[in-house]
Amino acid sequence: MADTTAPPPTGSGAATPADSAPAGSAPADSAPATGPDAPVAPPSRPVRDDVRPGPGARRRGARRHRWPVVVPFFAFLAVCFGLPAGTMVYGAFTVVDPASGTGRFSTENVSGSLSGAYATGLTGSVELSLMTALLATVIGTLIAQAVVSSPRPALRGIVVSAGGVLANFSGAPLAFAFIATLGTTGTVTQLFHLDRTGFSLYSFTGLVLAYLYFMVPLMVVTVLPALDGLRAQWQEAAASCGATRGQYWRHVGIPVLTPSLLGGAVLMFGTAFASHATAAVMVGSSQPLITIQIANALNGNVLVGQENLALAMSLNMVVIALLVMAVQIPLQRRSTRWLG
Amino acid sequence: MARMKFTSRGVVLPLAALYFLVPIGASIWFSVNEVEGVSFDAYTKGLGAEGLTTSLMLSVRLGLATIVCGLLLMVPTLVAVVLYLPRLRRIVEILCMMPLVVPPIALVAGVTTVLSWEQDLADTPLYMTFQLLRDEDFPLVLVLVYTVMSLPFLYRSLDAGLRAVDLRTLVEAARSLGASRLQTLWQIVVPNLRTAVVGGAVLSLAMVLGEYTVASVLSYRPFSVWMVEIKDSEAQLSVAAAMLSLLITWGLLLLLTTLAGGRSRRRANSVRENRKKTVS
Numbered sequence: 185m186a187d188t189t190a191p192p193p194t195g196s197g198a199a200t201p202a203d204s205a206p207a208g209s210a211p212a213d214s215a216p217a218t219g220p221d222a223p224v225a226p227p228s229r230p231v232r233d234d235v236r237p238g239p240g241a242r243r244r245g246a247r248r249h250r251w252p253v254v255v256p257f258f259a260f261l262a263v264c265f266g267l268p269a270g271t272m273v274y275g276a277f278t279v280v281d282p283a284s285g286t287g288r289f290s291t292e293n294v295s296g297s298l299s300g301a302y303a304t305g306l307t308g309s310v311e312l313s314l315m316t317a318l319l320a321t322v323i324g325t326l327i328a329q330a331v332v333s334s335p336r337p338a339l340r341g342i343v344v345s346a347g348g349v350l351a352n353f354s355g356a357p358l359a360f361a362f363i364a365t366l367g368t369t370g371t372v373t374q375l376f377h378l379d380r381t382g383f384s385l386y387s388f389t390g391l392v393l394a395y396l397y398f399m400v401p402l403m404v405v406t407v408l409p410a411l412d413g414l415r416a417q418w419q420e421a422a423a424s425c426g427a428t429r430g431q432y433w434r435h436v437g438i439p440v441l442t443p444s445l446l447g448g449a450v451l452m453f454g455t456a457f458a459s460h461a462t463a464a465v466m467v468g469s470s471q472p473l474i475t476i477q478i479a480n481a482l483n484g485n486v487l488v489g490q491e492n493l494a495l496a497m498s499l500n501m502v503v504i505a506l507l508v509m510a511v512q513i514p515l516q517r518r519s520t521r522w523l524g
Numbered sequence: 525m526a527r528m529k530f531t532s533r534g535v536v537l538p539l540a541a542l543y544f545l546v547p548i549g550a551s552i553w554f555s556v557n558e559v560e561g562v563s564f565d566a567y568t569k570g571l572g573a574e575g576l577t578t579s580l581m582l583s584v585r586l587g588l589a590t591i592v593c594g595l596l597l598m599v600p601t602l603v604a605v606v607l608y609l610p611r612l613r614r615i616v617e618i619l620c621m622m623p624l625v626v627p628p629i630a631l632v633a634g635v636t637t638v639l640s641w642e643q644d645l646a647d648t649p650l651y652m653t654f655q656l657l658r659d660e661d662f663p664l665v666l667v668l669v670y671t672v673m674s675l676p677f678l679y680r681s682l683d684a685g686l687r688a689v690d691l692r693t694l695v696e697a698a699r700s701l702g703a704s705r706l707q708t709l710w711q712i713v714v715p716n717l718r719t720a721v722v723g724g725a726v727l728s729l730a731m732v733l734g735e736y737t738v739a740s741v742l743s744y745r746p747f748s749v750w751m752v753e754i755k756d757s758e759a760q761l762s763v764a765a766a767m768l769s770l771l772i773t774w775g776l777l778l779l780l781t782t783l784a785g786g787r788s789r790r791r792a793n794s795v796r797e798n799r800k801k802t803v804s
Contacts, residue, residue, distance in 0.1 A: 272630065475629045
């Protein structure tokens, strides 16, 4: 084992640039560089310090030299993410006195954001996200299973690329597509006189229908690799032990898939919960949703001086998203055991 | 459960096709349907409509700036983390996934508050920075927010790319042949990560082109905000614009799958061959 693995690294290392850069830029450029630079090369060469142990001072210098590379990343995140997020948490717990203009610590905003219309908005968002996440998980898995078990390989290619496009087709364009289809003057509404049946796109059901349009494809794309991991041998083994298809799914398939499915459901929940544009364009403020309420408060549509209330509502969203994401972490480890 | 086969293939796929195709077909019909028959006015005249080119160009410029900003930030960082600072890997991963926990609307709530400090800073040099950030013609603040929002895609795609190549050997080989650090990064590392770089870039571009929340709260006017603004006066044009944006997304992702498909198949083959060698 030792002598079979030892040669390949050098071999593959030399081969990879040549293979994967067919233009030949890597070998062509590095080959002449050895000529003129060869005498200068040795002193600065060792990429790993332990390859050629130099004096301690130089090694520490080299190590310090590497930190600046990652500094921009951390600085960027601190300013562009940390600052707004920190302001959000700080503002959520601060009440500005209109007379003196000074802020003081208070939980007024947070309690305000959890009562009255804002509580309805928060529960409305959570309900919508739960509903769509559940439906998207089930429908997405059924479609993905249909694709995996299909004898035609071309179908898979079509579904994967369509899924990629449709999963990105959200926000304002999606809202317009649905308004044009099922809105009051929409094509399908007029064709089938849906308005007489009492159906309205600008309702909870309408939102669910529209959200599923980008969530189901996302779920299909997410769950396909996990379904590929279900080996045909397991099904054959179950069948040869006398299990029916239903028993196979109940005792083997679903338990193995559970972590992936729950992970997908968490992703679906997060996507639906964070989504704002589709609902804002489609239903405006007629449906109580926390994202729309935050946008209204920020634009000063409701009352002036509600910025801190908007921050408190944002904080609530982050807390809920964190709680839901936390479910996923222990599950991920279990899924790699079987499907890794 | 013998129905399983029947339900999954015979019913599920046609129903799904119906659900996904009807809105697109209905929208196209909506945008061309006139009282006196079919007319493509929304597409032909619409393209010259006031604001379309400006807003679409703003979206494209924002998208490209976001890609440049994100890649400049992420590629050197991830390469350095893989090569020299493996202990930071977990931290960088968590930081890059943070934007998934903070929804865009919550992030922009924080950004609005930060931007409202402008008045308090009127006497300091920072005031100029704020003016620059909020420039009507090219709002840098949007680029910064979009870069934060694109970090999860960029991280996922670059991380997958970095796992697929033996970066350490490549860099050692390049360095021992006399390439400088920048040369190594630009001529060895980036070409080897091409698929990952393109993949992350295309996903960020698709995200920026369709983004509505942040831009509308900060009251700028890229493509999707323009689309919403005209919806009351010109419903057909806004639906036509929605179809156009679907077409753009489709084109972008088709480009990505073509690039990624060709490469990953080759890589999968070479991996399989390597494995065969090791086994034998």
